[in-house]
Amino acid sequence: MQLGARRFSMRICLTDFIGTDNEKILMTYLEESRHKFEVAVVLKFWYNKNTISEKKLDNFVRTYKNILAHYGTKIYSIESVKNRIDDEAWFNVTSEDRWKDKSNSSQKTTYRFSYLFDNLQSPIWGCVPSFIELVNFHTREKPEKKPFKKRTFNDGSNSRFKKIRK
Secondary structure: OOHHHOOEEEEEEHHHOOOOHHHHHHHHHHHHHOOOOOOOEEEEEEEOOOOOOHHHHHHHHHHOHHHHHHHOOEEEEHHHOOOHHHHOEEEEEEEHHHHHOOOOHHHHOOEEEEEEEOOOOOOHHHHHHHHHHHHHHHHOOOOOOOOOOOOOHHHOHHHHHOOOOO
C-alpha cells in the first residue's frame, strides 16, 4: 500500500471538551502541531443530537475555523450517519466511562488505535502527541528487506555429514 493512499483520522466526541477548560488547551495543541504531521490528517468531531446547542457549536466553529479548515475537519451527529463507514476512524479518542459502556453508539464504530483519557492521569489533550507519534511512525519509509537466499542442492543439509579427510 502506498503511503499517500492511507487515510489517517482522529475521532473525538465534542461533548468531552467543548465548553470546558480543556477546549482551549486541546485546540492550542492541534494548532501548534499542524506542521508536525508528515501526511495530511483529518479530524472527526462527533456528538449526539440535543447534547450541544446550535449556538455553542456555531461559536466553536467560528472561534477555531482556521484550525478546523487546515485539518479538513468533519463535524457530525451520530444520528446523521447513514452507514458506519462514514464514522470509521484510524485513531479514536474516548473517555474511560464511554469505553466501559458497550451499549454506547461510539463503540460501534471501527478504529485501529484508541486513546483513553481521564481528567487525572491522561487528559484529553494528551491524544495529540500520541496521534502525531503514531501517524509519523506509520508514514516513515520502511528499510529495504534483504533478499532471501535460497539454498541450492549443492548446499544441502547433507553437507554437514561429509567426512573430513586428513
